[in-house]
Amino acid sequence: MARTPRNTLSSELVVRTALQVMETKGADGFSLRGVAAELGVGPMALYTYFRNKDDLYDAIRDHLMALMPPPPADLPWPEQVRAICRDLRVLMLEHPCLAQLLASRPLSGHETARVAEGLLSVLRSSGLDPETAARTHTTLFTFVLGATTWEIQMTVEQSDPDALRRLRASMESLSSREFPTVVELAPELARTSGGQQQFDYGLDLLLAGLTARTPS
Amino acid sequence: MARTPRNTLSSELVVRTALQVMETKGADGFSLRGVAAELGVGPMALYTYFRNKDDLYDAIRDHLMALMPPPPADLPWPEQVRAICRDLRVLMLEHPCLAQLLASRPLSGHETARVAEGLLSVLRSSGLDPETAARTHTTLFTFVLGATTWEIQMTVEQSDPDALRRLRASMESLSSREFPTVVELAPELARTSGGQQQFDYGLDLLLAGLTARTPS
């Protein structure tokens, strides 16, 4: 859009613009060409700062992870774990593209490491041995990723009236003789596809299982 | 590829060919044009059987969900839940595209409903009320989705030697003063990014939390 004079580009500016494009047009509508157009440069100008599209994705992810608040101190460790998981969910809801960025790329980068350090150190200081701490970190992370990805996807789906109508139609076409429980619980299933209460339910199950096996 | 004479196309054949293309070229390399080429027809021929690409995705997902075995009878309900979750993970590992198909589209279709009916009916007959059964179903489903998506992604990443080299380099560039726990647990974190043992660890935490709150 805006003409950018020479030598005013930077990886910082590219990342900020890329993030803006992602939040405007959605993760699907995102393209390198779109970012370049927004910056008023040719598509190839971006390759000065990033090796390829995935490399830019990594940078955007780390840029967003910088927004994660530090883990709260002076709380029992299960409460600290709960806070970190909730914060990550909130950040993903505020920036829906983060879900896809986290799911499709391995964790790397300074800010991503900072977040991992926060959760891992809480788990370690709670008395878990190295292997169990790592297992628990991966379990918590993938739980938040799965639950929130689903929540975001269902929110997107329910905002499209046409898709919602087709979904209802396909639900009602199910035989209540063949699938009695699905048909009976259809309203509950729709309600539990997202929300803080649903998230906390799953998180509490994990924490209950976790505290049950820790010595303290 | 093979020339298909007229009137030999069907939605079944399109779905089977689409699945074959997905498993050959991967979910990223998949395209409607590629499926059409494989069938020896023009791209527009597919639109006779599917409204658009998403519609075909739904059909492929349901086609794969048909491969889910029925829940084993004559076992305590936690064991039945465990078996269903493990079966879903195995199916996703055997057909990696299933992970993306499940994560990006709402659940619909006959075979998808069949799988949901299996898990939901186990949860209901264990004594859970309708709302808790639905919450638990969503929690278990999103857990399997998140854990297995992560496992698949990390496997893909580790099979690319170039990506693996860059990942190691970025890990080693982390300051062990700034992120002592991440650096210390790097080997454990790499090891717990997948595998049956890691999956069972998370699943057992959820089941432990669940059995702790059920009356029986």
Add this chain to the structure above:
DNA sequence: ACCTGAACACCGTTCAAGT
């Protein structure tokens, strides 16, 4: 180092037309 311009080999989907 930083950026352009043309080109390559692709996409999903619409539209009008044929059988």
Add this chain to the structure above:
DNA sequence: ACCTGAACACCGTTCAAGT
């Protein structure tokens, strides 16, 4: 109903060239 062919508005990336 079933399928073609041309067209539209896009992609990411390579390559050679300019400053």
